[in-house]
Amino acid sequence: MKNFPLLAKHIALMFLMACLTFGCKSNSDSNGAYAYIGGEIINPKNKTIVLYNTKGKVVDSLTLDANNRFIHKITNLNPGLYSLTHGGEYQMILLEANDSIMFRLNTYDFDESMVFTGVGAKKNNYLIKTYLSNEREAKKLVKYSKMEPEAFHAFVEKRRLNQLKEFNKFLEYNKESELFKSIIEANINYNTYADKEIYPFAYFGNNKLIHVKDLPEEFYVHRANIDYNANHLSNFFSYNRFLFSNIDNLAIESYYKNNAFHSKFDRHAMDYNKSKLDLIDSIISDEAIKNNLLKYKARDYISHNHTADQANEILNYYLSKSTNDEDKASLKDLVSKLELLRQGNPIPNLALVNFDDTEHLITSIITKPTIIYFWSSNSKSQYRNSHYKVNELKSKFPKMDFISINVNNNDDKSWKKIISNYNFPTRNEFKFKNSKEARKTLAVNYLNKAIIVNKNGIILHPNANIFRSGFEEALKELLQKKHLIIK
CATH class of the missing domain: 3.40.30.10 (Glutaredoxin)
Incomplete structure (x- = not known):
């Protein structure tokens, strides 16, 4: 990072030129609120960066210059979590009105090498910090899940409260928006909630999953505070990690209503997977979140080894609930492609x-x-x-x-x-x-x-x-x- 100050000076000059070109104002330009984002990519995989808005839609495809740098002005800014992709790597950035954020990263260590500077940098550096912390803890979940339920619950709750305490200290010295506060708190909370939802599958295993009902009463107390329709978090990893595992967990109840009390749990059972789609349809009203979950849960089932009849049964069940025509076409295509991959068929000659x-x-x-x-x-x-x-x-x-x-x-x-x-x-x-x-x-x-x-x-x-x-x-x-x- 020793050349980062030079980059900051370079992009500051680019930013000044952009202001002269576009006309910078104190609050918003003629098209509404705006923000600038710029940076440098070390060892780029190609010359393109794709910028996505808060809804996950492409804003622009940006091209690196001869020095592998870029700067871009977003007009009519909708404050929230934007994302950048480069060479298949993905990074979320929080952008609010008047931000002018620059970053430098090395593709050989994408997340760990990313550092922000400029107006709006502190909040994004903190966001990266919590994301990397969550990633490290997720890798240890297999080890943590060997703890007894009471010990595991106490451990992850203590970790969550310590992270919130550290964040509150940060806020004592940094005045940040309510949007930023809600995102960091969600990142901390939903990561812990996801760990608790995943825990039973790792701790009990398929043979004893029925004992999920014997977990301590306070184990799932977090469920009373869940917002299943947090649209501003719809592309946020920790939020989706929670939703995916929570739906799997909630569907266990219906599974054991239709299966023998001590039967081995089968995650590919038709009734269990239909129950997941039913839950998503009933408890989530936000269309983007609902359609996304329906797509991935149906795709997960269809992608595994099922008969053509089973694949079509879950496909039709999914089609009756999704409102996203593009997703529907994608899953129909998947089912037809899988027909060519049945056992006994020749592999497609690609x-x-x-x-x-x-x-x-x-x-x-x-x-x-x-x-x-x-x-x-x-x-x-x-x-x-x-x-x-x-x-x-x-x-x-x-x-x-x-x-x-x-x-x-x-x-x-x-x-x-x-x-x-x-x-x-x-x-x-x-x-x-x-x-x-x-x-x-x-x-x-x-x-x-x-x-x-x-x-x-x-x-x-x-x-x-x-x-x-x-x-x-x-x-x-x-x-x-x-x-x-x-x-």
Whole structure:
């Protein structure tokens, strides 16, 4: 960050030039409230930054200059959480009237390297701080969930109160808006609430989830304070993390009304998934939030190994509740694509590009039973873990082949740099020639999906997960029987 003061001076000059060009005023210009945002990207993945408004709609596509810098004026500003994307990375920024925010970041460490300066910087630096803290704590949830319920509840509540106390100290020395206060408090609160909603699934497991009813009375006291229609938080990670897990949790009650008291919990049961859609439809009135949750819950079910009848049943149930035509078309397309990926069908013969820039059809590189797995340049832990896991599997299953496919639309430089930096063997490293269409065709809606095919490219399993417990045992059976579906 040693060059950050130079950047600040450079963008201050750009800001002054923009003021002369656009005409800056003390409160708002002729088109209403405004804000400036500018910055520099170190090691950019491409020359484009896409800016989204508070509704998640594209405001503008911005181009970096020769020094990898940019500045942009937002007119008719609607105060709230905006977001920037670059090369698949995503960052939220709080913008309010008269803000002139500049930042510097390195794509090799996107979130951790981001620092703001200028008018509105303090609140955004604090927002980044709470986001990174939440991210670190989320990674420890598996460890925390081994605590007894009373101890876990006391731990996360103490953590939440300490974070709120620290925030109140910050406010003693910094005068900030009510909007900013509500967002930081929501970030702290909903992150803790999400942990409590996720806890039963980790602590009890599928065999004992019925005991969720035995949790201490105060465990879910937070539910009395939930705003299920907080539109200003609709694109906020901690809020959505809570909503997703809360809906899953609430639907457990209906699950055990229709299943034996001590039966093993099945997250892919039709009634359970329909119940989630019913809950979303009944307790959420905000159209954007409701449609988003309906889409992801239906897509999650449809994406897993279900029969065509089951996939269509949940699709039709979803279609009766959603009001978003674009989402509806997307899920209809997903169901039709999955029909082509049924066990026994040949894998779609998509074009791939290897590390040496040579184009291949996917069937031309399959010569023995093969696991095809996917990764994104934007998910460091996932691409490291998937390659390390495959390295283990290679030694245990020497008769199998493994094809690694990068799903990004980035230029080759970024993709190849990761492979070189981690010394991944390049022989079976590929990327899609047309990533957007290929991801749709293979229904790659989440990165841990893997496809298993035989030596002739016939699908043995369209939706495996190499990280799932019991995968290796099931894979052994699959190779012996050549037709098993791994649950």
